[in-house]
Amino acid sequence: MLSEQSAATVRATLPAVGAAINEITTRFYDGLFTAHPVLLRDLFNRGNQAAKSQQQALAGSIAAFATYLVDRPDERPDAMLARIAHKHASLGVQPDQYDIVHEHLFAAIVEVLGEAVTPEVAAAWDEVYWLMANALIAIEKRLYEEQGAHEWREWEVVERIEETADVATFRIRPADERPAPAFKAGQYVSVQVELADGAHQIRQYSLSSAPGAGVRQITVKRVAEDGSAPEGEVSNHLHAHVRAGDVLRVSAPFGDLVIEDADAPLLLASAGIGVTPVAAMLGYLAESGHKGAVTVVHADRSPATHALRAGQEAAVAELADASLHLWYEADAPEGAHSGLVDLGEVTVAPGTHAYLCGPLPFMRAVRAQLLAKGLPASAVHYEVFGPDLWLGQD
Structure with a gap:
């Protein structure tokens, strides 16, 4: 719950922050990747960064969370937080990375808003950030405990099926002797591939087989360049290079789009x-x-x-x-x-x-x-x- 003093400050400054949030998030990512280039190479989606969609998503989530705090002070946007936390857990995001994000995000806020960021304003938005960050850290901790510590496991491709001209299904099974982790229909896994420039890029793909299937499968659409965004690096790599007998690095399953009430229509x-x-x-x-x-x-x-x-x-x-x-x-x-x-x-x-x-x-x-x-x-x-x-x- 946001303190009364901070709630008043956030409510008063939300229009100004909201109007500048896209510039703030752009400056944030520029500063973050300058200081930590490995994050862009091996964690963040380079295609989404080039298309500016990740910046828009971050801006939307911050604005939505702050608005929720001031409009519904006794509630928490659990659905939004769960969706973000599942994505973070599938990537292996760790608590200390929230400190890094905090450093560069608040540097961007000061850079964009300048003298408007008084100590009172900074303290209020700092409270917003850590309410959101600590909520996500707690949810992600629980998700890691349910699945075990985040790890990349090797899965063998046992079959490739050409569904359409631009969609292929990869049927996979664990390459080691350990059982596959359980999943719920609707969840996804992260797949990490090494690209030609040495980057280890990660993408999420839904498991398109039923949970009871003996062999899991992901179904991947090859993402073409469309003028506003580059071609999908990982999807094109999978289509061009991965065949039966190859090995993929795959995360445990995550995702919150699962059937909650199977008895309902x-x-x-x-x-x-x-x-x-x-x-x-x-x-x-x-x-x-x-x-x-x-x-x-x-x-x-x-x-x-x-x-x-x-x-x-x-x-x-x-x-x-x-x-x-x-x-x-x-x-x-x-x-x-x-x-x-x-x-x-x-x-x-x-x-x-x-x-x-x-x-x-x-x-x-x-x-x-x-x-x-x-x-x-x-x-x-x-x-x-x-x-x-x-x-x-x-």
Whole structure:
């Protein structure tokens, strides 16, 4: 809980800090990577840094947390904190790194805001930072205790499956004799690869197989350069170089987009490569003999770009009460819809819990349609691949 004095100061200065937060976070990362270049080489996503999306996500999370503290002083944004902590744990973030972040973040604040940062203002925002940091440290500690200390394990690729022209599934198993760590459908693992320049870059990929599968799998879309961001370094490396028999460095599973109430009616909505956690959820529901209603919604460019479709259809056919609704922007076959997702004619039962994964515009649109159908906001859960640019905007 933020102290009364600090709450008043934060409330008064939040507009000024909010207006400058993107410049502050840009200066922060510049200073951080100048002092600690190994963090950019081996921990932070260089593509997200180049696209400025990580800076936007950090700005959004700080602004959202500070706003929450002053608007709801007796509460804590647990969902937001959990989402960030799971990402941090999958990367192996350690408590002492929060001291490094604090040093460079507050140097950036002073650099941008100058004399406006009085001792009172600095103390108030210092309190905000450490409330957020200590909450994350505590959650991450618990996650590490559940999974054991963060470690990279070697996993052998036993099979590579070409799903589409730009999506491949890598089926993997531990290369040592230890059992694979348990995971929940919807969670992801971090994969670390050594690139040609010696960098050890890390990316998160959803486990796209059901938890009961004997062999795990990740399904990876090759990320192309789009003008605003460079091509995906790790996804392109995996597509170009990794085949059956190769070994990957993989973390324990993390992620908070998991089915909370399996007895409730469920709606699973995905678009593009966002199908991966939904595929695991469907597999889990099918293998556990789920009896409740399950509505599956998926959108894609065309049937040719729809990865894991056969598995979706098989799981839906196996479930006792499930329906599959498909939208394609081009070449929609008979039985599928053309264009963008429109849930107007899709029945959403009272008490439904919805799980969304895909591009941010898709999730915003589907969420708005679900709220219009009477679903409470608390029943809509989502996963963002990469920096969460939804934080602080909703």
